[in-house]
Amino acid sequence: MQLTTAGQDAVTPALRKSAARRARRAQHRRLWPFLLPSALVAFFILLYPLGYAFYLSLFNYYLDTGASTFVGFANYADLFTDTRFWAALTRTIGIVVAAVGLEFCVGLTVAYGLYRLTFGVRALNLLMFLPHIITPVVAALFLKWIFAGRWGLLDSLFATFGFFAPDWLGDPAWARVTVVLADAWQFTPFMILVLFAGLNTVDPSQIEAAQIDGASGRQILFRIMLPSIAPIIAFVLTMRMMDAFRYFDTIYVLTGGGPGTATETVTMQTYALAFRLFQIGKASALGVVTLLIVLAFASIIVATVGRRKGRT
Amino acid sequence: MNAGRFRTSQILLFVALAAFTAAMLTPVVWALMTSVKQPIDAFAIPPKIVFEPTFEFHRQVWLEKGFGRFLLNSAVISLATVVVSVSIGTMAAYALSRMSGKAVGGIMLALLSLRMFPHMLLAIPFFILAKYLNLIDTYPAMVLALVAINQPFTIWMMHSFFVDVPKEIDEAAAIDGAGEWQTFFRVVLPIVRPGLWVTALFSLLLAYNEFLFALVLTGPHTKTLPVAIAEYGGEDLNYWSLSAAAAIAIMIPIVLFMMALQKHLVRGLALGAVK
Numbered sequence: 001m002q003l004t005t006a007g008q009d010a011v012t013p014a015l016r017k018s019a020a021r022r023a024r025r026a027q028h029r030r031l032w033p034f035l036l037p038s039a040l041v042a043f044f045i046l047l048y049p050l051g052y053a054f055y056l057s058l059f060n061y062y063l064d065t066g067a068s069t070f071v072g073f074a075n076y077a078d079l080f081t082d083t084r085f086w087a088a089l090t091r092t093i094g095i096v097v098a099a100v101g102l103e104f105c106v107g108l109t110v111a112y113g114l115y116r117l118t119f120g121v122r123a124l125n126l127l128m129f130l131p132h133i134i135t136p137v138v139a140a141l142f143l144k145w146i147f148a149g150r151w152g153l154l155d156s157l158f159a160t161f162g163f164f165a166p167d168w169l170g171d172p173a174w175a176r177v178t179v180v181l182a183d184a185w186q187f188t189p190f191m192i193l194v195l196f197a198g199l200n201t202v203d204p205s206q207i208e209a210a211q212i213d214g215a216s217g218r219q220i221l222f223r224i225m226l227p228s229i230a231p232i233i234a235f236v237l238t239m240r241m242m243d244a245f246r247y248f249d250t251i252y253v254l255t256g257g258g259p260g261t262a263t264e265t266v267t268m269q270t271y272a273l274a275f276r277l278f279q280i281g282k283a284s285a286l287g288v289v290t291l292l293i294v295l296a297f298a299s300i301i302v303a304t305v306g307r308r309k310g311r312t
Numbered sequence: 313m314n315a316g317r318f319r320t321s322q323i324l325l326f327v328a329l330a331a332f333t334a335a336m337l338t339p340v341v342w343a344l345m346t347s348v349k350q351p352i353d354a355f356a357i358p359p360k361i362v363f364e365p366t367f368e369f370h371r372q373v374w375l376e377k378g379f380g381r382f383l384l385n386s387a388v389i390s391l392a393t394v395v396v397s398v399s400i401g402t403m404a405a406y407a408l409s410r411m412s413g414k415a416v417g418g419i420m421l422a423l424l425s426l427r428m429f430p431h432m433l434l435a436i437p438f439f440i441l442a443k444y445l446n447l448i449d450t451y452p453a454m455v456l457a458l459v460a461i462n463q464p465f466t467i468w469m470m471h472s473f474f475v476d477v478p479k480e481i482d483e484a485a486a487i488d489g490a491g492e493w494q495t496f497f498r499v500v501l502p503i504v505r506p507g508l509w510v511t512a513l514f515s516l517l518l519a520y521n522e523f524l525f526a527l528v529l530t531g532p533h534t535k536t537l538p539v540a541i542a543e544y545g546g547e548d549l550n551y552w553s554l555s556a557a558a559a560i561a562i563m564i565p566i567v568l569f570m571m572a573l574q575k576h577l578v579r580g581l582a583l584g585a586v587k
């Protein structure tokens with residue numbers, strides 16, 4: 001910076017630019033040692049293991065016998081002809097869409113309610129936030145004790161009033177519903193928090209102007225507030241879908257993927273392949289495929305949102 | 313709209329939101345009640361709301377069932393993770409906030425996408441590598457894994473604090489003859505100290521809550537609280553009161569954490585601190 005100040009009239013712009021670039025380069029040289037430890041961690045504990053996982057996915061590698069043979073992309077080919085994989089994939093997408101959809105609808109309703117409320121907002125917001133921040137395994141157990149057969153809260157309430165309760169965790173269809181509800185219980189507070197923060201960033205003068213023009217509360221919400229927080233909505237939906245797609249802790253504790261494979265998501269299937277059947281190669285291939293799906297998912301959402309923003 | 317009608321609608325809104333909050337907290341309250349119930353009350357139909365509480369199970373879990381040891385493991389692993397992750401992440405975030413050019417944006421974006429990675433894909437190579445290196449069931453394996461997955465968050469979070477510090481402050485320090493390290497430690501770091509605490513607490517929460525890597529990498533000597541409670545409470549309901557007592561106790565530090573950080577929840581969680 002100092003290089004280009006007073007008395008530099010004779011210096012041509014090109015020269016000044018190159019001097020600035022030199023200064024920047026010198027500064028970068030002084031700063032790179034700060035990056036080194038993190039870069040080492042990223043390389044050795046993130047990128048190297050990822051590359052290794054891809055390498056493993058090219059082998060038929062059984063951990064219990066230690067036998068390992070190079071098979072190229074056979075593991076991937078096997079996956080794509082495996083009905084269990086396709087079933088897990090459609091199941092995962094169903095669970096993710098149902099859970100995130102539920103979270104978004106409830107989350108937006110509650111966030112808007114909090115936005116309109118003039119007292120007690122802080123306390124309510126904090127209290128309803130608790131389920132999100134609890135250790136996921138503990139949260140899953142709390143829910144298990146609600147849904148558990150016979151002695152769980154729901155079943156004993158049903159029994160009290162003389163109804164016959166469905167088998168929440170043992171019936172395939174109900175188990176999927178329970179898993180969706182469990183995800184919603186933990187992540188709706190996150191939706192509320194982010195959407196509530198978003199609603200509060202909407203320019204109040206815009207809302208006042210609409211009110212003066214006689215717009216109803218609903219019109220203001222759908223025509224002004226939601227469009228102006230569209231980027232936040234896109235962000236939170238993308239984030240949530242990607243997280244829900246890879247989510248593991250809750251299902252592991254709640255149903256373990258069962259009954260049978262009724263709640264076996266792609267992540268659960270990867271876990272079962274790797275750590276129950278010890279088919280490391282095949283599990284790695286499934287992990288790589290999951291990564292590609294998540295990335296594709298994200299880029300589609302980003303592209304769609306980007307286009308819509310460009311149009312309006 | 314007159315004032316009276318306005319007040320009524322506000323009260324109705326409050327009641328609706330309070331009911332929602334109560335519904336959300338039911339599982340927590342139910343577990344809390346179970347943890348202080350005698351088995352005869354816990355297994356009563358209809359569920360008992362009024363009963364004589366006992367703290368017998370809270371005592372047993374910590375003193376007889378070995379949860380003290382798991383707490384120690386969790387504490388050692390979480391604290392070590394925070395110390396390593398936050399110190400190296402802070403340095404990197406500082407450098408990135410002071411550099412310019414396309415590469416910096418690229419690095420930040422790459423970090424964000426690393427945060428989205430399916431952890432299961434990392435768990436497999438971590439397990440194989442730790443097995444080869446004889447690191448299964450040791451603290452370093454777990455700490456390294458947690459530091460790695462925590463780095464993107466730490467760097468993004470600290471970066472958001474560093475960019476708020478004007479670069480002129482660094483330049484002034486440089487003119488006074490301070491080197492890069494001096495500028496960093498003596499001048500800039502004290503300014504972002506509140507942010508440093510927030511980042512450290514969020515990292516602590518992430519490490520404390522982590523389950524998958526702990527499930528794969530820990531063993532009898534290093535088992536953390538989440539793995540222990542999953543094993544214990546995942547079984548049948550015979551130990552219901554005991555596992556409820558443990559689960560409630562695991563939650564208590566988190567409640568304290570939430571109260572300490574309420575102002576910063578949005579920033580931290582939007583960057584994906586917890587899960």
